[in-house]
Amino acid sequence: MNGFWHDRGCSFHPVSAPDYLPVAQLRALQLHRLQVVVQLSYENVSLFRQRMDDKGVKPADIRTLEDIRHIPFVVKSDLRDNYPFGLFASPMSQIVRLHASSGTTGKPTVVAYTQEDVDVWASVMVRSFAACDLGPGDIIQNAYGYGLFTGGLGAHYGAEALGATVIPISGGNSDRQIMIMQDFGVTAICCTPSYFLHLIERAEEMGVDMRKLPIRAGVFGAEPWTEGMRQRIEPRSGIKAYDIYGLSEIIGPGVANECCEQHGLHIFEDHFYPEIIDPQTLEPVPDGQEGELVLTTLSKRAMPLIRYRTRDITMLMPEQCPCGRTIRRMRRNSRRSDDMFIIRGVNVYPSQIEGALLQVEGTLPHYLIVLTRDKDLDNIEVQVEVTPEVFGDTVGALEDVRQKLAHAIERTIGIRVKLTLVQPHTIERSQGKAKRVLDNRQL
């Protein structure tokens, strides 16, 4: 659709007004909020005060936004080391909600919200939904897990504040998800993209054609996904698939979201100040250059984080978006520096393998990377589920597919892989973050 209007039908919600602030005004607002949050943290968080003192930096030294580079970083392990409440900047009497990460490695990381934080969170979720052309009248099936995980409640409060109708179905029970989607006339869904792919498959098995249902948008996040995955999702379900980005340490979902252009995610930077740094030198890099995303919560009160290293590799896109929003976009980030693995000295991101698999016609991104070590030699096996599209009736045809997939990966990462075709549904479907790598190496 190429109309005269740049917004291509993006609905405007009054809460979205900060998306369109003149840039000078936005920067002034960011600086003001930065100064306040640095002062708050310095006064109330001992770890932060100590690190600032060690570097000889005082809150008053922050005179421009560029001065942020003098402030020390915060990393994930700081949250674990100060488990559970060590980084809170507000007293418990002000804190209305606690969430925690899934905590795959030992203790979970805890995050806290004041009422003001909860309201800001809902507002950025409203802005996210509005950017996906959703509004009052929409029926949103929220299939993110409800609980300590921020996805469920984050999307829930946002959808309510938007004025939409929320179905708090939470994750799991795919058959019921599809039944409700049909019976309630759902127009949008929130879940992880891998879970939605699973729902598409299940619906097809049940004889339900999602393209004929009213559902028209999906707000997919909580795990990195690729443009190739979008190409698999959209034609099979008849929806527009939008990428939402967030992390619980910062607030949860709603840190950044795609608009109808579906080209980069707008960061709600009046609340979350983005920087891109070189992960080696830790120096900031200019917009347009790739590096690690570092975020500062400009308005969080319960647990502000200043210069939090996300480990997400992306870049800030230098051009203004045709949709008219002035807040900057980050490139879709399908790479996390921490699910990167090193094999035979080569850094590999699962998304690279996914991209290679998607080059071969008819394959779905249901795959598992298995790393093993045999006599000090690392081996990589990629298991890919066979789909009806690629399954011919002859051994030769299947062998052909297998080799095409193996070569596509080899060309991308430069390493020979063992490619195994497996039966459908044998790779575990996750309802949260998809597990892509099984590292069986005894290092």
Add this chain to the structure above:
Amino acid sequence: MKIHQLSLFLENKPGRLSEPCRLLADAGINIVTLSLADTQQFGILRLIVRDWQQAKATLEQAGFVVNITEVVATEVADRPGGLADVLSIIEEGGINIEYMYAFTFRMGDKAVLVFRFNNPDAAVSLLQSKQINVISSVELYERAQQ
């Protein structure tokens, strides 16, 4: 005259063959004949059953990838040279055999050959013109029940 054959993708792992067979047994579907092609990595189980649509649905419901291919069944005398005679006809007709397998019924002196041709229709006309008995699916299922 063509027959619908089911092909299933199987991983080459212990126990993988029994599952589809069990599913069909539970659904009351009798297997007329089968063939298994395998590599180190995977296998393709090819089945001929009467209720192929129901078998396909049953197997797909259980998560298998099922492909339907048209094959041609012919009847030859169960004696030395029976197969070679048919193969010569096919060879001379310039028709390519992608794969084949053979079986016999409990009774009678005939063997049944199942062919996957690159061009099944041409193959059927060729075989019939040479007086080779091409068996229809109905006939095949009826024989299997005798």
